[in-house]
Amino acid sequence: MMSPALTGVQRLRDLLAANRRGERAGVTSICSAEPFVLEAAAARAARGGGLLCIESTANQVNQDGGYTGMTPANFRDVGAKLTAAARELVRGCVLAGYTKLHLDASMACADDPAGAGGPLDDETATARAADLCRV
DSSP states (O other): OOOHHHHHHHHHHHHHHHHHTTOOOOOEEEEOOOHHHHHHHHHHHHHHTOOEEEEOOTTTBOTTOTTTTBOHHHHHHHHHHHHOHHHHHHHHHHHTTOSOOOOOOOBOOTTSTTOTTSBOOHHHHHHHHHHHHHO
């Protein structure tokens, strides 16, 4: 299994290659510790199926808590919570001893462009199900 960091690195390389070929490509990038801003950025990246880069300044986040009260580890955890709910559910089921999981990623989530409830295209549903399988 490829680590999430290596997967991200390869996706970034692919994005750079697409950009060099003249294709429109970019990264949703935000430098904020405000939860609502981070949620909006994560939703934007998810809608486009793109990468999300979350940054902080040393004033916002540092070993003493910065003006947000967060250490680097706290800030990392905030970002992980934005994207990890489904993964946590699958991991929890496996750790609890489930021997069969039904990973149905075919329906849109609340932050998908069409809103929750509608069916997703096959490519998106397959990619999401594969991500859950890797967990």
